[in-house]
Amino acid sequence: MDFSSLGLSPSLLQALADQNYNRPYPIQKEVIPAILNGKDVLGIGPTGSGKTAGYVLPVLMNLRNNTTSKNRHVNVLVLVPTRELAMQVREVFRLFGSALPERIKSLAVFGGVAINPQMKALQGVNILVATPGRLLELVESNAVKLSNIETLILDEADKMLNLGFKEEMNRIFALLPKKRQNLLFSATLNDDVTNIKQIILRDPLVVKIEPESDTIDLITQLAYFVQEEKKGQLLRYLIKNKDLNQVLVFTSSTYKADNVADKLRKNGIEAKAIHSKKSQKARTEALSKFKSGELRVLVATDLISRGIDIQFLPYVINYELPRSPKDYIHRIGRTGRAESPGEAISFISPEEEHHFKIVQKKMGKWVTMIDTENIELHGY
Template sequence: MPFTALGLSPALLKALADQKFTAPTPIQQTAIPAILDKKDVLGIAKTGSGKTASYVLPLLMNLQQTIGVKNRHANVLVLVPTRELAEQVKEVFKTFSPALPKPVKTLAVYGGVSINPQMMGMQGVNVLVATPGRLLDLVDNNAVHLSDIETLVLDEADKMLNLGFKEELNKILALLPKKRQNLLFSATLSPDIENINQILLHEPVVIKIEAEEDTLDTINQVAYIISEEKKGPFLRYLINHHDMKQVLVFTSSTHQADAVVNKLRKNNIDAKAIHSKKSQGSRTESLYLFKSGKLRVLVATDLMARGIDINFLPYVINYELPRSPKDYVHRIGRTGRAEAAGDAISLVSKFDLHHFEIIQKKMGKKVNIIDGENII
């Protein structure tokens, strides 16, 4: 099915062609027509499946009917769990909006930076992309009014609910007009998502794109059995021995991420950490340097992975295993994209072997396991 069959305007079709988008993804094929028809949508699909464009494109078209009619406050509110995702969503809106006859102003607001520029930038905003906490700060400062919101989007709703935003979400929902379009996108369909679906969505179009097992076929997976005390030296050995560039390393905590970076730097391996305790400036810089190939190693926590989207990332290393098998698949899915091969390496202690067996069973793939104790 081509984009021309989805009901998008000639201006957006040209913009898609200019951006080298050739055909819609499965979620876009169903979501775009439904959103154009002002229907509620529940979209379940993995990260990297085109969810953002599936709502950005039709919302930009719908806004063309609204702008200039009643435009005192924002018409579209997109709620996201992290600053990185807020910037990412804003950029997608800004990529396609210049093609439209009527200009659409998009603003991303989040914590970790000064609130004053965000307050001043609110004038004339059509699309507001926000993290829940900062949005409530702006409401408390009388800088934003939600009375004109026609469409609410919850993007990465699974992460938002897992991170304990439920109370803030309830406060925001109470401020919104009762009559509105609701779009809920998530990587997983958890009980939390089911519950909020029942509260938010009215006769939604439900789109569930099953993850295809063969999406992992371009990823070469290997695990090394290694004791906790040897993980640091072994990580450095892997990076140096294989002359690795653009290595994404996952840890389970911010403290461990910083510790790994410190050890790498002491051994002359250029590395930075990206996690929730870093300032926004630091996070933005680290991500830019890594994406542009100027930083050799980026050490991240699971939450930060949502903002790391690189087509040709060659290496992912699990310094520690995640608790959830789904998070394991999400981590290694950062590599092996765009039909390019990638390597996913896990450092597994003997205490984690049983958990790793569960991960492999849930994933439906066996991983080559090597004893790493005597390699270095």
Template structure:
């Protein structure tokens, strides 16, 4: 199957080709035709499955056939849980629309930055990508109107609920017109998600992509058993031994992330942290430099990692294990994307051993564990 088989406009196909997409992923094969037909869609798919393009392409195709937006009434609303994901979705829409015959304005709005510049830029926006809290702030300032929304997208709906956005989401629903197309994407289908499906979606096409089973096959996983006090030297040893030029390191707390960065810099390894204590401007700049290869090591917390979408990221390191097996799969899924191979490394202390066994069992894959007692970490 090719993208041209969907009947997409030639200008959109040029955008797809420019991004290097050769053939549609499974979620795209099912979602694009359904969305073009106006159906509601329920997509159960992990980050990295291609879902952003799965809804962006048919939405852009529909907007091509409509007059250019000139007021503050948006036609498409995409709700997302984090600022980073908002920027990623906006970037996807922008990249796909570069070759369109007329501009379809997409804008991302989120908290953590001044609201005034966002208010000033909203006029003429056709696709609004927003975190729930900032969206409602803009509504309360009469900066945007939701009464003419034709398509609602809930991206990573489970994360929005986990982050406590349920009340805000319910209020957004109350502001939307009853007749609209609804597209909901989530990694899980819990109770709250099922309530939204039952109350907001009409006879949806259900698409389920089992990412957990396929992600590990693309990734070379290895774990190193190490004492807590030797984690730092081992991290630096691995970065140097494997000549890692671009590596994403996961820490479980802001404090640990900052400490890791400090020690890496002290040992001559260029690094930066990405977490919630950084200003939005600083986070955007750090992520930009990391994607461009100007920062060798990016140390991130789980929340900040949402939206880190790098096509050929070669290495991911779990300096600390996440709480759940699903979060582990999400972390290592930052590499091995777009059908490219990658390597995921985990540093396992004796206290982590039992938890790591549970992760492996849930993942259905045994990970090679390397002993580090004989490694010379002196000077690392």
């Protein structure tokens, strides 16, 4: 099956060809026709499974014949958990929207930056990609109206519902028209996602794409058994001795991310931390430099990682394990994408050993463990 059989316009098909999209991903085969037909959808799939284009393409198609609305009354609302993901999703809308003969205007809005430029930019917007807090601020300022929303999309719904957005989401839902199309996309299906599915989805098409075993097989996984206090030395040893470049390091807290990045820089390794407490300018700059290869190491928390989309990322290092086995798979899935090999390394302290066994069992793969007792870390 190719994209031409899914009901997309010639201009979108040409845009797909120009971007070297040769054939639809499994989730796209299912959801594109359903969204074109106005159905509600629940799409569950790992990072890199094509979820974003899966809703962007049909939403643009459905808007082609209905781009007129009162000013500041948007047609499509996409809710996302982070600024990075907001910018990423809006860029996909811009990329494919620019290929259409009709003028469809999209905009991303998020906190951490001045609100006034966003208020001005909302004029004539059809598709609004927003984080919940900033959206509510704009509604309260009468900068945008939600009463004409035809399609509501929740992207990374699992993270949004885990991160304390529930109250804000309920306030937003109360402002929306009851008759609308609802699209829910998530990397995982947990209780929160199931609950919200029951609240907002009407007779949805449910598509669940499991992580492909061959995708995980493209990732070389290694684990190092190391005392907690020696993790910093081990990280610097591996980066220097293996000459690792473009390394994405995961920590469990913003404090630890800053601490790890600081110590890397003090030891002559160019690194920056990226997390929710950094300014938007700092986050955008760090991510841009990391993607271009100017920045050797990016230290991130799980939430921010949702906006890091790099096709050929060679190394992921779990400085600390995530709480959930699903989050572990999501982290390491940042590498080994686009049929390219990658390497995922995990640092396992004695306290994390039992949890790592659970992670491996859930993943269905056992990871080679290297004891660091015989590695000379002194001086790193």
